[in-house]
Amino acid sequence: MKLIIKNGRVIDPANNIDGDYDVVIDKGVIQSVTPSGKMKEDSTAKIIDAKGCIVAPGFMDMHVHFREPGFEYKETIESGCESAAAGGFTTVAMMPNTNPVNDNRSVTELMISRAKAHGKVQALAIGAITKGLKGETLSDMGDLKEAGVIAFSDDGRPVMNNQVMRRALEYSRMFDLPLIQHSEILDLTHGGCMNESRISTELGLKGMPTEAEDIMVYRDIALLEKTGGRLHVAHISSGESVELVRRAKAKGLAVTCEVAPHHFSLTDESVRGYDTNTKMSPPLRAQSDIDAIKAGLKDGTIDIIATDHAPHDLADKQADYHSACFGIVGLETALPLSLRLVDEKVLTLPQMVEKLTSRPAEIFKLDQGTLGVGKQADVVIFDPSEEYKVEAAKFKSKSKNSPFDGWPVKGRVSNTIYKGKITYTK
Amino acid sequence: MNLINKDILGIEPLSREEIEGILDTAVSFKEVSTRQIKKVPTLRGRTIINLFFEASTRTRTSFEIAGKRLSADVINISASTSSAVKGESLLDTAYNLEAMNPDLLIVRHGVSGAPHMIAKHIKCPVINAGDGAHEHPTQALLDLLTIREHSKQLAGLKVAIVGDIAHSRVARSNIHAMLKCGMEVTVVGPPTMIPVGIECLGVKVLHNLEEAVAQVDVVMMLRIQLERQNEGLFPSFREYSNLFCLTADKLKNSRKDILIMHPGPVNRGIEIALDVMEGPHSVILDQVNNGVALRMALMYLLLGGGSETDH
Numbered sequence: 001m002k003l004i005i006k007n008g009r010v011i012d013p014a015n016n017i018d019g020d021y022d023v024v025i026d027k028g029v030i031q032s033v034t035p036s037g038k039m040k041e042d043s044t045a046k047i048i049d050a051k052g053c054i055v056a057p058g059f060m061d062m063h064v065h066f067r068e069p070g071f072e073y074k075e076t077i078e079s080g081c082e083s084a085a086a087g088g089f090t091t092v093a094m095m096p097n098t099n100p101v102n103d104n105r106s107v108t109e110l111m112i113s114r115a116k117a118h119g120k121v122q123a124l125a126i127g128a129i130t131k132g133l134k135g136e137t138l139s140d141m142g143d144l145k146e147a148g149v150i151a152f153s154d155d156g157r158p159v160m161n162n163q164v165m166r167r168a169l170e171y172s173r174m175f176d177l178p179l180i181q182h183s184e185i186l187d188l189t190h191g192g193c194m195n196e197s198r199i200s201t202e203l204g205l206k207g208m209p210t211e212a213e214d215i216m217v218y219r220d221i222a223l224l225e226k227t228g229g230r231l232h233v234a235h236i237s238s239g240e241s242v243e244l245v246r247r248a249k250a251k252g253l254a255v256t257c258e259v260a261p262h263h264f265s266l267t268d269e270s271v272r273g274y275d276t277n278t279k280m281s282p283p284l285r286a287q288s289d290i291d292a293i294k295a296g297l298k299d300g301t302i303d304i305i306a307t308d309h310a311p312h313d314l315a316d317k318q319a320d321y322h323s324a325c326f327g328i329v330g331l332e333t334a335l336p337l338s339l340r341l342v343d344e345k346v347l348t349l350p351q352m353v354e355k356l357t358s359r360p361a362e363i364f365k366l367d368q369g370t371l372g373v374g375k376q377a378d379v380v381i382f383d384p385s386e387e388y389k390v391e392a393a394k395f396k397s398k399s400k401n402s403p404f405d406g407w408p409v410k411g412r413v414s415n416t417i418y419k420g421k422i423t424y425t426k
Numbered sequence: 427m428n429l430i431n432k433d434i435l436g437i438e439p440l441s442r443e444e445i446e447g448i449l450d451t452a453v454s455f456k457e458v459s460t461r462q463i464k465k466v467p468t469l470r471g472r473t474i475i476n477l478f479f480e481a482s483t484r485t486r487t488s489f490e491i492a493g494k495r496l497s498a499d500v501i502n503i504s505a506s507t508s509s510a511v512k513g514e515s516l517l518d519t520a521y522n523l524e525a526m527n528p529d530l531l532i533v534r535h536g537v538s539g540a541p542h543m544i545a546k547h548i549k550c551p552v553i554n555a556g557d558g559a560h561e562h563p564t565q566a567l568l569d570l571l572t573i574r575e576h577s578k579q580l581a582g583l584k585v586a587i588v589g590d591i592a593h594s595r596v597a598r599s600n601i602h603a604m605l606k607c608g609m610e611v612t613v614v615g616p617p618t619m620i621p622v623g624i625e626c627l628g629v630k631v632l633h634n635l636e637e638a639v640a641q642v643d644v645v646m647m648l649r650i651q652l653e654r655q656n657e658g659l660f661p662s663f664r665e666y667s668n669l670f671c672l673t674a675d676k677l678k679n680s681r682k683d684i685l686i687m688h689p690g691p692v693n694r695g696i697e698i699a700l701d702v703m704e705g706p707h708s709v710i711l712d713q714v715n716n717g718v719a720l721r722m723a724l725m726y727l728l729l730g731g732g733s734e735t736d737h
Binding site: 196197198199200201203204205206207209273274315319321322323 | 516537538557559598621624
């Protein structure tokens with residue numbers, strides 16, 4: 001069915017478009033983008049009036065955990081995709097720490113086919129760097145690429161062994177796919193459950209120092225300089241790590257990085273009170289780290305925003321702080337949290353959209369993330385000024401583990417469109 | 427004297443007035459334990475549950491005796507005999523105990539914040555009997571009671587807390603309590619045992635025991651947990667003792683009336699020498715003695731004591 005989105009402010013960073021346009025979608029692709037008010041009536045089309053709203057390419061989240069196969073009580077690919085659509089996302093990339101691990105073609109094919117059967121979101125698969133995420137033997141990267149993975153990662157577990165990481169960077173060059181590293185030197189964080197700071201000291205919780213992240217980011221950059229290949233630093237949280245990436249980029253190295261909304265929205269002060277929804281890895285850091293992250297977003301050192309959507313059911317979170325699982329859900333709060341960056345003038349609205357659309361498409365070489373004529377019609381429509389309170393209980397995700405529950409926020413998705421079909425309506 | 431919160435989860439949330447009120451109340455309870463018949467009817471018909479997920483002799487017994495001397499019914503549950511070994515979650519255990527209508531739950535747990543989680547979910551008052559490396563409020567209160575008995579006034583006193591500050595809930599609770607009462611606190615230990623940012627709490631840091639004890643009115647030695655050596659926090663017990671064991675020699679420049687404290691259990695010869703522990707400056711057993719009165723006072727204050735306030 002033909003779809004016309006009228007009267008919205010269209011922001012399409014890849015084509016340098018920011019203005020009032022009408023977007024015509026048919027046969028699953030963008031047919032035209034023309035200045036508002038110039039189009040003839042078309043009774044055969046469904047009209048969406050986007051007055052007061054932003055019309056942008058569908059968001060892309062290159063870091064989600066959909067828990068299937070293995071942990072379906074936390075999330076399934078179907079519930080994860082519903083959550084993504086509700087958050088304005090049309091593309092996500094699923095991390096391989098499932099059970100069994102996505103380190104082989106059959107798991108990749110299962111994950112991709114489940115997502116396709118659901119059909120509301122393009123859910124891509126990330127393959128493991130090493131077999132079983134053990135950090136020892138490289139996975140069959142060539143076969144995984146054939147099966148459709150778009151990157152490799154042992155996310156949740158860093159590749160600790162220097163030689164294995166070097167080999168991984170070298171070997172992956174053949175496939176021109178990035179390695180996504182969860183940067184954490186485990187001997188420095190062992191037993192830790194929050195940022196190491198005066199607050200961890202006061203609360204009597206074992207700390208995870210920023211150096212644990214910095215050292216691995218530095219190591220990987222040092223290896224990359226020799227090996228070539230492509231490195232993507234996952235969920236950067238330390239100010240010093242941002243600086244390391246900045247310097248590596250200045251040298252012209254193929255390194256990119258992402259930040260999760262909670263790492264620019266909350267500090268480790270939130271851990272006071274022992275709410276286990278403030279427990280994630282990497283942990284919430286200090287204000288100085290947030291300031292460095294914002295500077296990195298502003299100057300482009302931090303390429304993209306990715307949520308690290310990590311659903312855990314109540315039993316996994318309703319435990320003492322040490323035993324509770326790491327991670328929070330993120331897909332349905334990403335937009336309002338990112339819009340705070342626009343309010344704070346860290347990013348312009350087009351820059352924010354870019355970090356959720358065209359930039360991730362560029363890094364992961366996806367022919368998406370724009371509203372160019374002839375492109376797949378993945379679109380999000382959102383009202384940037386609608387005010388409301390986050391209600392975790394109403395999340396489409398199976399899990400409700402969010403520290404933002406009850407937060408007053410601004411900015412809500414009204415429609416998500418994937419391949420020309422409406423997948424979410426407010 | 428009224429407490430502001432329903433629970434005693436730590437010293438940090440208490441005011442100086444509350445702390446002093448608790449100490450004053452404890453003084454009035456000391457006499458009960460000197461009677462031949464050591465029992466008053468204050469909490470008759472009340473049920474107190476000791477829920478201990480970590481080993482304890484002193485604290486658990488002290489709470490039990492305190493409850494019994496107030497005529498409460500005291501039930502002891504330890505982790506090894508609880509449903510925790512069957513995989514029941516902490517919160518489910520708490521809900522089930524609450525369903526039996528106790529009047530007070532006393533919780534010790536190895537993880538910081540665990541009693542706080544229980545207190546948030548159940549209605550009956552909770553006393554934290556030690557949570558991870560976070561707080562051990564009754565220990566700090568009985569320590570202050572002991573110091574006050576010997577020094578009349580707390581404000582202005584100088585204290586050194588010596589040992590594994592990083593892993594010590596006794597240190598944290600005492601730091602909060604002592605600073606609130608106007609005392610000066612220095613923490614002493616190898617840098618591997620001094621946690622990041624401790625000076626933000628308002629304490630001084632020293633790494634030389636002899637230098638520290640020469641400056642203070644009170645020295646509080648902490649237990650070195652035997653497993654810490656395996657974590658590489660110090661090279662050997664021999665080396666630790668050389669540097670941080672409180673011996674008569676290290677005390678040679680100290681005040682003549684210095685008080686020596688230890689929350690127990692003691693590793694004899696590792697953090698404190700036998701002769702010092704049993705010497706004239708040691709108030710270690712006074713601490714234990716005061717623990718009962720202090721815990722009686724807290725139970726009385728939290729449970730209101732009903733109509734029978736005669737003790």
